[in-house]
Amino acid sequence: MTAVAPPAAPTPAADAARHVGFSHLLMAEWTKIRSVRSTVWTLVIFAVVSLGLTGLITWLTIRALNSGRAGGRSSGIAADPVNFILGTGLGLGQLAICVLGVLVITSEYSSGTIRASLLATPRRYPLLIAKGLVFGALVFVVGEAVAFGAFFLGAAIVHSHFPVALSQPGVTRAVIGSGLYLTVLGLFALAIGSLIRHTAGAVTTVIGLVLVIFNLTGLLPYSWGAHIHAYMPTVAGLLITQDKAQAGQLLSPWQGFGVFCAWTALLLIAGGYLLQRRDA
Amino acid sequence: MIEVRDLTKRFGDKVAVDHLSFSVEPGRVTGFLGPNGAGKSTTMRLILGLDRPQSGTATIDGKRYNQLPRPLETVGALLEAKAMHTGRSAYNHLLFLAQSQGLPARRVDEVLALVGLTPVAHKRTGGYSLGMSQRVGIAAALLGNPPALLLDEPVNGLDPEGILWVRNLMKQLAAEGRTIFVSSHLMNEMAVTADHLIVIGKGKLIADSPTQEFIERSSERSVLVRSPQADLLSELITTEGGVVKQDTNGTQPAGLSVTGMEAPRIGELAAARGIVLHELTPRLASLEEAFMELTADSAEFGAATPAAPGPTEGSGPAHGPAPAGAGQPAPAQGEEIAP
Numbered sequence: 001m002t003a004v005a006p007p008a009a010p011t012p013a014a015d016a017a018r019h020v021g022f023s024h025l026l027m028a029e030w031t032k033i034r035s036v037r038s039t040v041w042t043l044v045i046f047a048v049v050s051l052g053l054t055g056l057i058t059w060l061t062i063r064a065l066n067s068g069r070a071g072g073r074s075s076g077i078a079a080d081p082v083n084f085i086l087g088t089g090l091g092l093g094q095l096a097i098c099v100l101g102v103l104v105i106t107s108e109y110s111s112g113t114i115r116a117s118l119l120a121t122p123r124r125y126p127l128l129i130a131k132g133l134v135f136g137a138l139v140f141v142v143g144e145a146v147a148f149g150a151f152f153l154g155a156a157i158v159h160s161h162f163p164v165a166l167s168q169p170g171v172t173r174a175v176i177g178s179g180l181y182l183t184v185l186g187l188f189a190l191a192i193g194s195l196i197r198h199t200a201g202a203v204t205t206v207i208g209l210v211l212v213i214f215n216l217t218g219l220l221p222y223s224w225g226a227h228i229h230a231y232m233p234t235v236a237g238l239l240i241t242q243d244k245a246q247a248g249q250l251l252s253p254w255q256g257f258g259v260f261c262a263w264t265a266l267l268l269i270a271g272g273y274l275l276q277r278r279d280a
Numbered sequence: 281m282i283e284v285r286d287l288t289k290r291f292g293d294k295v296a297v298d299h300l301s302f303s304v305e306p307g308r309v310t311g312f313l314g315p316n317g318a319g320k321s322t323t324m325r326l327i328l329g330l331d332r333p334q335s336g337t338a339t340i341d342g343k344r345y346n347q348l349p350r351p352l353e354t355v356g357a358l359l360e361a362k363a364m365h366t367g368r369s370a371y372n373h374l375l376f377l378a379q380s381q382g383l384p385a386r387r388v389d390e391v392l393a394l395v396g397l398t399p400v401a402h403k404r405t406g407g408y409s410l411g412m413s414q415r416v417g418i419a420a421a422l423l424g425n426p427p428a429l430l431l432d433e434p435v436n437g438l439d440p441e442g443i444l445w446v447r448n449l450m451k452q453l454a455a456e457g458r459t460i461f462v463s464s465h466l467m468n469e470m471a472v473t474a475d476h477l478i479v480i481g482k483g484k485l486i487a488d489s490p491t492q493e494f495i496e497r498s499s500e501r502s503v504l505v506r507s508p509q510a511d512l513l514s515e516l517i518t519t520e521g522g523v524v525k526q527d528t529n530g531t532q533p534a535g536l537s538v539t540g541m542e543a544p545r546i547g548e549l550a551a552a553r554g555i556v557l558h559e560l561t562p563r564l565a566s567l568e569e570a571f572m573e574l575t576a577d578s579a580e581f582g583a584a585t586p587a588a589p590g591p592t593e594g595s596g597p598a599h600g601p602a603p604a605g606a607g608q609p610a611p612a613q614g615e616e617i618a619p
Contacts, residue, residue, distance in 0.1 A: 120380040
């Protein structure tokens, strides 16, 4: 400790040849995201809640049907069993993705890591883009795995009453779409996190928007109310997770997904702009 | 070289940095001094591109920080010690920084060994002491082996051994020709580390000079005289143009504190009249006092202090006989003895 060894000087020749690019930034962001426990825990909670609830609720519903006590409650699952399977567990599990999306950026602010990050990468847009790509890729992989897992689990449980398969129209798209929806939802949360910068405030905002505000617009009267509701980010985004079109649906599944992506892109650009403008 | 030109930063209507200009030369340790709230950290953050100035520029080797192609290999910086995720290990913190610059992971092991953190490198930093966190910050600053280093209060939280280590490290890095810019609010720490001082108060430049010159220019010089015939001697000195104050050591009278007259002259006066002297000591006020005096008007958070005690022992690093004819009027301290 007392001896001071000089930092080894890099050889100038090797130094000049070394190119620093975007791939280095991606590697750095991957190290950041995998080296904190909150990432692992949040994703484990997401998987456990999504698969656990899918299994539990489909099993309870089928048991009620078997004993003839389901009454009118069986109509939902009868009308669209795929949507029933995908909607139960993932509907709650998505909140974990919201929390993780927020944490990925706000934990940098709360811990002060953002300053180390910005000293290493003073160009701030690439930093946010790299973070978004790495986080998006992670949620995509985990989200698709859990979406397929939830589908197969639920399909196996409801099989005796409602045989469903990926080969049925729109089903594969709905399952893949669930993973895509979760990916964009994570980026949506990341964008809100980059705007608000405080964990608690950003988590509250995202969950409030996703669970309450966007759905409340469905209560707006007249046809313009219906249009506003249809274009709300997660309302539009969820269309891609549904194998059958709902009555009075204004957007196609891919249009809805496009609307969700556009909202998210807009918020990410706003987050990037503020990141560039604000003192860190 | 780090150059700051007419830099101004306001937070709301509060001016943190006010038209500040200075340069930091390579090959020496430049101390950046000022009371709490003087704008030291803000200036460093402006140099590093973390904050945006309202006007003015800060450049490193002629480039703004955000124009540097490989920033960590140009400037290493230590800001707040605890600015890292408590759940991430020191190794992973340094690894992501290295990866972002395309530096090999081997470099992380090197700097961890350099700061002595190898044994705890894979433990989460949440359990680190302030001193250990400070070492991680220093390791991060050295990661890119940069020719310039900006260190904000690097000895905060370090034990005496750690302080010595940082001090020697800075001196060695400066001797290698690097630019070392280190802030502190501790004057005496800077006195033994810095070759050059930049002093600011309320965001404005107060002094920009070699440390030695700063001490000599700013320090109050006095001579402590003890004599059984104190009244007679003080009358004599006053007649000859000196200023005499009763020096106190706590509440005990400790002797006479003479300003405006050098020790040899006092000795000669006493000898001519046959006055017995028990002590005749030239004193240089400590750098701490010089700093306080200089920044008294510009301290952001002044505390109400009781009447200042007499000059302390000449413990300043530049302690020695004062050059004849030097010195400047000092604010009245202690009780003046009427002639």
